[in-house]
Amino acid sequence: MALLDLRPDLRPSQALSPRLQHAVRLLQMSSLDFAALLREKLDSNPFLEREEGDVGDDPLGRGDLDADAPARADPPWAAGDRDPASAADESWRDGGPGPPDAQGADERALWQSDGGRGPGREDGAADALEGMAVESALNAHLHAQVDLLKLGQRDEVMLRAIVESLDDDGYLRSPLQDLVPVVALHPPASLEELRVALRLLQSLEPAGVGATSVAECLLLQMPAIASAQERQLATRIVREQLPALAARDMARLARCLGEPPKQVEAACDRIRRLQPRPGWQFGGERTRYIVPDVVVRRTAGGWTVQLNPAVVPRLRINEVYAGLFQRHRGAANAPLGVQLHEARWTLRNVEQRFATILDVAGSIVRRQCGFFDHGAMAMKPLSLREVADEVQVHESTVSRVTNNKYIATPFGTFELTYFFGRALMSSSGRPCSGTAIRELVAEVIAAERPTAPWSDAQIAHQLAEQGLPVARRTVTKYRQMMKIEAVGRRRRLAAD
Template structure:
């Protein structure tokens, strides 16, 4: 068998992943915080890029450096009293305890109390068990325990060491709002809920019901909202915290819903004209090539940044054209929507739409949501119309919220209720959605 070498020519079209395309894809995937980091890195590495308000920022920083010259330096003793890098709530409470004027006996009681305070700031042991434990090693009475506990509850953060939500709110109310015009009304509401025999089971529901019975419900609610239900969380060192900055803002202007980019996350950057003018005066070939290359990269970056913003805005506008009823009615108004629906309308690939919505957030009058939240599957009603699975979940939450707590509805009863309203949903689907919403079964929801 003879093997012959043969040459042939053919013309084919291939999409090359150029540096510009890679940059465009990278910027499209970044969320607002990562985008800010990328912009800062580009400004540092590329001399042609700068903030438009660079001169203003420089002036402000000089003013700050001048004004700090008059600051009073703390003494070494004062600095030693400042808590540095407190790792958790317990360390912070112990530090305050050491600075307190408690006796050795009371301090020992306080140490035991602090050991039984969880990350939320609540006491996880009752007074009786604490008395039995301490009484083994010292002579003690309940009055001493309550006195020390009351002292610990005045430590920062205020409300720490409470036995339950109502007591936590009560401690903060007495500390911060003793002279508030709604103090008496709010205190009476908290006392009424605290004395309810079912208070430990459904504290929040009882609290909301009591508030709604008063004429000043709005102002009382605002007062309670200003209190911290979990004061200890601000000191939890291992808590995974991250900041969310919306990329898109939806608001109502002159009776119309307007979708626009968040101006605060898109700092205005420009080409530095001084460096552009330098190119013509530089004779060294290597230096000239370096400047030309950086100038070209700066232009590509600005173009890619502009395209990113326009693409995200275009996708967001289409989403809220479809989900206008969400803005008017809430979750119950969400319509079925898929990535494919958007990609067809704007003639983009689904992967591009996915990059535009992944890890991007939108601020609406109803709260801040991830843009992917507005995509959901559909279910058919008896009338042949489509309804979003998110709308079903919202209906499910509302039904359970309004049910009789003494005789809660089963999944089958909820399914039948929806069917009577033209929405046919199987019992197992109701169970699945209920579990996704972390809502317990009917027997577990029943107040006994």
């Protein structure tokens, strides 16, 4: 019979406090997410406030769209330079390129006399939103076309219900029978009526909308192919050999279809110009622009790293509120004490976050100075442990700092993870970075003759002759990462 026994077991272990876990999450955030979080804290915590002239918590510079934002500062030429418009007028008087257009001058004078008001506002109040482009959503675009159709009320209700059931790609993912209880009609809509409404929807623009599969979406766009022979062959490929088309297996396609490879390749090229997601050209998410966290500049002493002022928030404690709380603190004001402590903790987290980012970026720049002097060909192998040992933090901290953080360099803006890579040994025993080898592969392909491109095995052989023994599959991986076509495709493109 087994006996139950209790024994104490002492083991050392680490446990992150909630405060430390929160600091780790803040360190891992991107600059845009971190700025959004700080804006929420500014709105909810009365002890936090912006410093004057702060743009750090608005990396995209959208503060001018805020109705409560202060008036715009003086124009750049107010510090001593001339107004560009007046400078252009003086240049014309002195024999410059010519007078401005009379209509343009009248419009500028009207603008200045009107106090800077834009068109369409009778009250004279400037509205920055009037100058913004309006994105048309897919369902709004389709509803506008339905408005022009002469339909009965029953048909229109079914058609609009299907429009509202489309996803962002323009596909109808749900079965038609699931829409029967959704459509409020008496008697209820039949499945055949919904099929007729769906076919009517598929006749609208953009072509391919309302499809239930990728193949159906492409088939709906086949009338756009002008050549009847090419259209017939493309239709057969989509209906019968769609997996082979996705795999770019031209030999198998030509063999299965019994058609010349050149005609099959031409039909496949035409299919690839179709739109498999017709809804993407309407609405969608706004483009998220990359704002670098740090900037690298060359100085007399070498390369220097500094934080980008656009992403560094300038926050401070509201001393007036903090002083009032200290003079009237008590049990009734305990929640305010928590908020004051949270505000101070937030400032410490902000300082620690950007100090760590600056330290890690500085270590990367010091170790990859060859990249900043000569480009990607001079990139060295670099591991997280090397940077962690220099900055005296854990490897996981370096990993969090480098993800979704960007650095602006003379060669462009890169994510900090771009500068890390494992070492590949050359024939001389010296380590080489994978980034440098990738650049060498791109150079070899760029230098090849268009009519006789190199295969991946031949590129690997050339690199081996230069002292870099690289496997053929490694060359293939790097070529695909750079979105360079295979040798057969490059040869056919050169022949065309």
